Structure formats: C-alpha cells, structure tokens
C-alpha cells in the first residue's frame with residue numbers, strides 16, 4: 443500500500459511530492475488504520491485561497507484534493523506523518539500524474555491554451571526540459 | 579519540514595552579484611529623492627522609502643532624467659504634495675492621468691495607512707497576537723517591522739498613484755500576520771489578511787523581506803474586491819499576474835526605478851544563499867528566475883504556446899502567470915520611464931473598470947487592457963501600441 447501526498451500552489455508555485463510505502467514502515471497496521479479512518483468521500487472542494495497550498499492525497503483506491511484549510515484532524519495527522527518519514531520530491535509537474543476532472547474549466551476560460559510546439563525566442567525553451575512540460 | 583535529500587547546491591556568486599547590482603541600480607534623479615526625503619513631515623512613508631533608497635544606492639545611482647516618462651514623476655502628484663504646495667485657492671496642478679490624486683479635496687485630512695501586524699508565534703492560528711499598530715515604533719522583530727514597512731510601501735503605491743486608500747479604497751486596516759507556522763515556506767492572502775511564514779531556512783529564508791511579495795499579497799485583496807478573477811486556470815493565472823504586477827510596481831515605486839532599471843523579479847531575496855536563483859519569478863523573462871539542483875528550473879512559460887495544463891496549483895496559476903507577466907513587462911520596457919505611471923495605470927483601470935468577468939481568460943483580459951489604454955491615452959497612442967505589442971509578443975490576441 444502506497445500513500446502519496448502532493449502539495450502544490452503556494453506563492454512560489456513549487457510542487458512537492460511525498461510517497462510512503464506502508465509495508466516498509468515499522469508500524470504498517472497503524473498506517474492502515476489511519477488511512478481507513480480518513481473521510482475520503484467527505485471533502486467538498488473549498489474555495490481556493492490565493493497562494494495557499496493545495497493537497498492531493500492518494501491511497502488506492504482513494505483520492506482526495508484538499509485546500510490547505512481543510513487539512514485538519516485525521517488529514518493533518520496523515521500529512522504530518524508522511525512528511526515525517528518521507529523526503530519530498532520536488533518539481534516535475536508530470537511525475538505525480540494528472541487527475542482527470544478538469545476539462546470543463548478549459549471551455550469556461552476560453553481555452554486559448556496550447557502546448558507542444560517548440561518556442562522560437564522564449565528565454566528558456568520549455569519543451570527541451572521535462573520539468574517544464576507536463577505533456578512531454 | 580523541507581529537509582533536502584541532496585547536499586546543498588553550490589553557490590553561484592555571479593548570479594547573486596548580478597541580482598544585487600540590478601537591485602541597487604535605482605535610476606531616479608537624486609534631486610527628486612532628496613525632495614521627497616525633505617518632505618518627511620507630510621508623508622513619512624514615501625519619505626522613508628526615498629531616504630532608504632538614497633542610502634541604498636548612493637554610489638551607483640546615475641542621473642538619467644531623459645529616461646523619465648514625460649508624465650508624472652514619482653511621488654509627485656500626490657495628495658501630500660498637494661498639501662505641501664498648498665496655497666489659498668491654488669492647488670498644485672495635476673499631471674495628465676492622475677485622476678486618483680485629483681479626486682481628493684485639498685481640505686480633507688491626508689489619508690494614512692492603518693497597519694496592524696500580528697504574530698502567530700509559530701502556530702498556524704490566525705490572527706495571532708497583535709504586536710504593532712499604526713504609528714508605533716519598531717518592535718525589533720525583523721519580520722514584524724519588515725511587514726509594517728512593506729505594507730506602508732504598498733499602501734503608498736495604491737493611494738498616491740492610483741488614489742486607492744487601502745485594499746477597499748476606504749482606508750480599511752491593512753492586516754498581516756507574521757511567524758505563521760513552523761518553518762512555513764509560504765505567504766498567502768486568506769481573504770482578510772496577509773500571512774507570512776518564516777521559511778525553512780534551507781530553501782526559503784522568509785517572505786517579509788521582499789517588497790514584491792508583500793505587494794503581491796495585498797494586491798490579492800484588491801483583486802478580490804474588484805475584478806474578482808476566479809482563482810483557477812486562466813482567470814487564476816491572471817489573478818496571480820495582477821498580484822505580480824502590483825508587487826513589482828510596489829518595489830519599483832519605492833525604489834524609484836524606471837522600467838529599464840527594474841529587476842522585474844518577484845520575491846527577490848526569499849531564497850537562501852544555498853539556492854541558485856535570483857527570485858521566485860521573472861516577469862520580463864519567465865522561466866529564468868532560478869535553476870537549482872534541488873528546486874529544478876523555473877517552470878514558467880513565457881509564451882502562450884507553452885501554456886501548462888495541469889491540475890496542480892489550481893490549474894497552474896503560478897506557472898501560467900508568466901505569459902501575461904511578460905506581456906506587461908515588455909509593454910513597460912517599450913514605453914520606458916516609470917511603469918506605475920503608464921502600464922500600471924492601464925492595468926489598474928482594467929482591474930477596477932468593471933468590464934472584466936470572474937472567468938475571463940487571457941484573450942478577454944488582453945482586450946480589456948487595450949481598451950483601457952485607448953480610453954486613457956487615445957486610440958493611436960504609444961501606450962496602446964505598447965500594450966498591443968506586449969500581448970502580441972506572448973501569443974495572445976488582444977483584439
């Protein structure tokens with residue numbers, strides 16, 4: 443069983459990912475209890491607060507996206523625990539995967555967005571660096 | 579909290595020297611700074627800034643009056659200047675395009691900021707303990723005093739240049755909390771106050787020493803009360819962009835920097851010396867603010883074709899803001915002079931003009947800025963042309 447916590451946002455816009463292999467922990471049964479106690483299906487999306495963190499917490503088959511303000515109680519316990527035992531992996535917008543349900547926002551915002559083609563005179567070419575292109 | 583698995587990245591003295599040199603290269607006529615400093619009794623916030631700027635870059639300042647925009651000079655057409663030059667029946671003439679200053683009657687008491695700084699003392703509860711209020715002397719706590727001074731600078735930009743007294747335009751208190759959380763690596767706007775962490779000491783060394791960060795946070799409050807850009811996807815990137823704009827302008831205004839002298843960096847000074855990077859973001863050259871073994875490379879796109887689709891960060895709001903950021907900075911550099919006087923004014927008009935809708939994306943926003951530029955400066959003005967060129971350069975159709 444794997445627990446993954448992805449923290450994104452913040453004024454710096456840096457993404458950190460912590461991953462814990464529960465079986466490798468000295469107290470796996472406590473982890474399982476903690477995960478099972480989490481209110482996975484009771485996390486209505488909170489209104490985003492500028493520059494606050496967003497947490498995506500995953501433990502198959504569960505997944506929840508929480509605003510920083512919602513990370514309290516057992517959620518906070520889990521996040522603190524994960525951060526205690528795992529070193530964060532930084533960056534790589536693509537490494538942590540992309541959850542699905544966001545397409546509707548594109549239409550809402552006009553969807554001028556394109557990805558892909560190589561920049562001609564951008565200061566730092568995006569597509570040559572996997573960290574810069576989630577679709578690479 | 580964010581202990582690094584890797585050994586610290588080697589330091590990059592060249593980059594730091596460069597950043598420092600840029601930061602020190604305040605190009606504003608010394609006579610102007612002296613004049614502002616001398617007028618201290620009337621407007622101590624701007625005077626403080628001017629005096630500090632004088633102290634800060636005395637050896638490096640150059641006279642470059644010809645670089646100044648023919649419009650307003652910094653800190654000139656302000657209510658306080660008006661009071662200073664007040665003669666019976668003879669208000670100082672307002673420069674073209676200073677409607678904010680003109681809105682105030684000469685006889686009304688001078689607006690002043692109402693700052694309230696609280697200390698969370700390492701906890702994550704808000705607001706914390708109130709430790710410094712308006713007019714109180716420095717506490718000796720650097721974060722408290724930096725936040726207090728910084729809020730004064732942001733207030734001065736909005737009030738003196740745009741005629742907006744505080745976040746709501748009606749002089750509401752400017753509230754901030756410092757020392758939030760344990761080695762907390764962030765600063766944010768919670769809807770009522772600015773909140774600043776101390777940083778982990780390894781990557782971030784705190785957020786209150788960056789004027790652009792303080793300006794950025796306060797501007798979130800202004801956006802929330804004006805255009806209300808939804809904090810998600812393109813409208814969210816625009817929300818971020820607006821905060822970067824007024825964060826950068828706060829710094830430029832406080833230091834008297836024209837568009838050429840400005841660093842266009844957001845969050846200069848928030849990284850520790852272990853990080854190979856100048857700042858969190860570069861408005862002029864998105865994607866170049868840092869390139870570090872631990873943090874990786876600044877991921878901001880500088881052109882619409884490199885727009886990043888992601889779920890994280892509310893749809894990449896801190897990434898894709900690079901695109902409008904560059905449009906703004908290019909327009910400012912094209913016009914030269916003080917950015918807060920022309921492009922900043924156009925952006926402020928756009929933000930407060932009532933034409934933006936919360937879900938507007940880049941195209942709608944670009945069109946709104948172009949309309950604002952034409953409204954204020956005229957159809958065929960160089961200001962309107964610069965704005966159009968800026969958007970064009972980043973691949974956004976402004977009309």
Ligand SMILES: [Zn+2]
Pocket residue numbers: 453492493794798818821
């Ligand atoms: Zn922000």
